Amino acid sequence: MVGLYFDNRIAHRFFGWTVPYSDTKIEVGIGISDRAKTTSLVAFRRFVAESDMEELEGARLVNGYASVIPLAARRRTVMGNVALVGDAAGQVKATTGGGIIFGVSCAKLLAHQVKKVVDGKGRLEDYEGVWRKRYGMDLKMHAVLHKYYSTVDSRGLGMFFKMSKLFGSEQFFSKYGDMDRPSLMLKRFFLRGLAK
Numbered sequence: 001m002v003g004l005y006f007d008n009r010i011a012h013r014f015f016g017w018t019v020p021y022s023d024t025k026i027e028v029g030i031g032i033s034d035r036a037k038t039t040s041l042v043a044f045r046r047f048v049a050e051s052d053m054e055e056l057e058g059a060r061l062v063n064g065y066a067s068v069i070p071l072a073a074r075r076r077t078v079m080g081n082v083a084l085v086g087d088a089a090g091q092v093k094a095t096t097g098g099g100i101i102f103g104v105s106c107a108k109l110l111a112h113q114v115k116k117v118v119d120g121k122g123r124l125e126d127y128e129g130v131w132r133k134r135y136g137m138d139l140k141m142h143a144v145l146h147k148y149y150s151t152v153d154s155r156g157l158g159m160f161f162k163m164s165k166l167f168g169s170e171q172f173f174s175k176y177g178d179m180d181r182p183s184l185m186l187k188r189f190f191l192r193g194l195a196k
């Protein structure tokens with residue numbers, strides 16, 4: 001069971017997480033905005049201290065690292081004979097910082113575009129429009145959701161989850177869920193939902 005912790009005081013504009021690997025090993029992490037007036041190490045220590053997780057009682061740190069997570073696509077991803085893909089292009093879900101699915105998907109589009117260029121059937125600049133047309137809307141929808149959860153306070157967020165549960169969000173996600181592409185999720189909902 002993965003744990004997610006939302007509290008703007010500690011995980012400023014992002015969230016904390018726990019991912020158990022086994023009975024004796026757990027990953028604990030926290031993301032904070034670059035606008036937070038603290039460092040990620042200080043925020044991490046505060047998160048561990050304040051969350052009071054019983055899984056961490058008597059625990060020992062075996063490894064640790066910090067990294068940058070881009071949360072917005074770059075305005076321009078092709079210039080001359082250089083094209084950006086993955087984190088370098090900001091092809092990342094702003095909600096979670098997950099960049100594997102979009103990065104790999106865009107890498108595939110870029111590979112096709114490079115093949116076209118080599119075959120003399122296309123221009124590298126067209127990659128810009130190709131990937132934005134396919135995934136731009138989904139990334140924007142993630143950005144809107146991220147803006148919501150990163151600005152609302154913990155009480156408001158608790159209320160939001162309670163209300164969405166009341167309106168049957170669990171059934172909705174199990175039926176139409178796609179945590180990467182919200183646009184596909186809505187498409188499924190309207191097509192399958194209305195087809196019934």
Ligand SMILES: Cc1cc2nc3c(=O)[nH]c(=O)nc-3n(C[C@H](O)[C@H](O)[C@H](O)COP(=O)(O)OP(=O)(O)OC[C@H]3O[C@@H](n4cnc5c(N)ncnc54)[C@H](O)[C@@H]3O)c2cc1C
Nearest residue numbers: 029066067068069085086087088092097098099100101103
């Ligand atoms: C803590 C954390 C947890 C994450 N969890 C998830 C998750 O659960 N799911 C998910 O989808 N995403 C997750 N992500 C995001 C995911 O790791 C990235 O989106 C993904 O790794 C981006 O891949 P990339 O190839 O674009 O960039 P990178 O993985 O950053 O690869 C870039 C590579 O280029 C190398 N490099 C840099 N400069 C040069 C240079 N000048 N010359 C040669 N090589 C160079 C770097 O060393 C690196 O190996 C997580 C990120 C973090 C920080």
